[in-house]
Amino acid sequence: MSRHHAQRGHTAQARLHAWLAHHGESLRDALRRLKRRPFGHLLSMLVIAVSLTIPITLLATLHGARTGLAGWSSEAAQLQLFLKPAANGREAEALLRSLRQDPAIAEARLITPEEGLAMLARAHALDGLLGELKDNPLPAVIELRPHSATDLEGLRTRLAGRPEVDTVRMDSEAVQRLRGLIDAGEQLTLIFLLILAPALAITVGNTIRLELERRTEEVRLLQLIGATHAFIRRPLLYAGAILGLGGTLLGLLFAGLAMRLLLSAAAHSGWQIALPTVPPYLLLILIPVGMALGIVAAWLASALQIRRIRPA
Amino acid sequence: MIEFSRVSKTYPNGQAALQEVSFRLPAGRMAFLTGPSGAGKSTLLKLIPQIERPSSGKVLIHGTDIGRLAGWRIPHLRRRIGLIFQDPHLLAELSVFDNIALPLRVQHYPREETARRVRAALDKVGLLDRERARPQELSGGEQQRVNIARALVAKPSIILADEPTGNLDPELAFEIMRLFTQFNAAGVTMLIATHALGLINQFDAPRLMLREGRLRMEEA
Numbered sequence: 001m002s003r004h005h006a007q008r009g010h011t012a013q014a015r016l017h018a019w020l021a022h023h024g025e026s027l028r029d030a031l032r033r034l035k036r037r038p039f040g041h042l043l044s045m046l047v048i049a050v051s052l053t054i055p056i057t058l059l060a061t062l063h064g065a066r067t068g069l070a071g072w073s074s075e076a077a078q079l080q081l082f083l084k085p086a087a088n089g090r091e092a093e094a095l096l097r098s099l100r101q102d103p104a105i106a107e108a109r110l111i112t113p114e115e116g117l118a119m120l121a122r123a124h125a126l127d128g129l130l131g132e133l134k135d136n137p138l139p140a141v142i143e144l145r146p147h148s149a150t151d152l153e154g155l156r157t158r159l160a161g162r163p164e165v166d167t168v169r170m171d172s173e174a175v176q177r178l179r180g181l182i183d184a185g186e187q188l189t190l191i192f193l194l195i196l197a198p199a200l201a202i203t204v205g206n207t208i209r210l211e212l213e214r215r216t217e218e219v220r221l222l223q224l225i226g227a228t229h230a231f232i233r234r235p236l237l238y239a240g241a242i243l244g245l246g247g248t249l250l251g252l253l254f255a256g257l258a259m260r261l262l263l264s265a266a267a268h269s270g271w272q273i274a275l276p277t278v279p280p281y282l283l284l285i286l287i288p289v290g291m292a293l294g295i296v297a298a299w300l301a302s303a304l305q306i307r308r309i310r311p312a
Numbered sequence: 313m314i315e316f317s318r319v320s321k322t323y324p325n326g327q328a329a330l331q332e333v334s335f336r337l338p339a340g341r342m343a344f345l346t347g348p349s350g351a352g353k354s355t356l357l358k359l360i361p362q363i364e365r366p367s368s369g370k371v372l373i374h375g376t377d378i379g380r381l382a383g384w385r386i387p388h389l390r391r392r393i394g395l396i397f398q399d400p401h402l403l404a405e406l407s408v409f410d411n412i413a414l415p416l417r418v419q420h421y422p423r424e425e426t427a428r429r430v431r432a433a434l435d436k437v438g439l440l441d442r443e444r445a446r447p448q449e450l451s452g453g454e455q456q457r458v459n460i461a462r463a464l465v466a467k468p469s470i471i472l473a474d475e476p477t478g479n480l481d482p483e484l485a486f487e488i489m490r491l492f493t494q495f496n497a498a499g500v501t502m503l504i505a506t507h508a509l510g511l512i513n514q515f516d517a518p519r520l521m522l523r524e525g526r527l528r529m530e531e532a
Contacts (some may be wrong), residue, residue: 223390224361224390226388226389226390226415227418
């Protein structure tokens with residue numbers, strides 16, 4: 001074969017350029033064919049897009065919730081000390097003064113049982129009902145904000161040991177629980193995406209298989225004139241990449257629309273929530289993975305199909 | 313050089329297409345393969361580019377037993393063989409130019425070289441002015457000439473033609489055969505399957521006659 005190549009008098013560089021040019025031609029060929037049958041190809045992309053919309057929307061929403069929680073810092077961290085019912089006003093005031101001198105505590109505020117009852121009545125419009133109570137069942141509460149959120153647990157243990165304190169409630173517990181839920185939600189959605197991947201690959205593979213069936217005569221001719229399987233496959237791999245990429249981008253678009261619809265529905269219900277955005281890591285992963293999935297699916301489908309087509 | 317050594321071919325349905333066929337066509341020579349329909353002419357031609365594989369015996373091209381070639385080398389074998397069919401097998405979506413350029417694109421020829429060779433091939437078959445036409449805009453004879461141009465554009469060392477003049481009028485058929493003799497004079501080994509005895513009688517080349525899968529050689 002080397003003598004044969006030498007006879008042609010082409011340098012390796014010229015052939016490399018021609019090989020690269022074939023990649024360009026393959027891409028143009030793939031685009032031409034997509035344009036020629038837009039409905040079928042768009043349908044394949046829509047199947048991919050619709051399948052991806054739910055997990056993308058979920059991941060974006062969970063990401064939004066996580067970002068919201070990240071804003072929860074020492075400034076927002078609060079502890080509430082519920083004092084024992086036996087603790088009177090003087091003892092509560094003494095404790096408040098002592099806490100204000102504690103270097104770990106930035107701010108402390110006393111809510112007397114009377115103030116607590118008034119707040120409860122205002123918040124839940126229970127003026128009439130609460131006014132009928134003979135005794136105020138609420139304890140005095142001291143709300144405090146620590147300087148740092150790093151050792152909240154240590155501070156909590158220390159304060160719980162004070163004789164006037166009945167229980168200590170920490171807001172971070174709820175946040176931790178929420179974070180756990182977000183983690184679990186993200187993991188479940190990623191598992192769902194992994195399960196979905198083969199289904200999306202089958203969609204692309206089936207489109208490529210149909211395309212090859214339409215091109216059987218062309219493939220036969222190419223085989224007869226010495227085309228390698230790689231040469232025949234190349235435009236199909238580009239078609240797979242375009243389908244994968246197009247489906248993923250449409251999926252992201254649909255997810256964006258779905259999030260806007262959800263927000264609009266939430267706003268009607270009186271909830272003011274910031275618009276969650278698709279996290280950058282998801283964009284960085286989804287777009288190349290969508291393309292790669294399309295290429296792999298096209299490769300598998302074409303490898304099987306081209307072997308079945310024999311020159312006649 | 314094409315060499316068949318006791319080659320037999322039996323299809324899976326039990327049809328024995330060739331039986332113990334042996335012959336040798338030296339490099340740069342031309343021969344006609346004749347015989348009635350169903351004699352095994354097409355099967356014999358298909359064994360050379362490995363479209364079919366022999367059931368027994370050996371097919372050698374330039375001394376290489378092609379039955380021993382690894383699968384990945386078969387496309388490279390086919391690049392050295394120009395194939396001309398009775399049906400031109402042109403791709404309707406491509407222009408005449410692009411149809412002829414296909415074998416060069418498959419071999420990654422540079423663009424300028426491809427254009428130069430395609431125009432030279434079009435010139436040889438007298439279709440220089442039709443390079444932008446689509447196959448469906450051409451007459452049967454023109455389509456066959458595009459088919460021939462495609463077979464010779466990559467300068468193969470062997471050209472195999474299966475009933476290349478089957479659909480053509482006698483004048484055009486003669487013109488095509490004359491073209492083949494010109495390629496042969498340029499050093500291309502040619503094996504042409506045809507049952508147009510009246511036509512090949514006008515050309516000086518040996519004949520390989522097949523009958524019921526068996527070969528009988530005749531000199532012109």
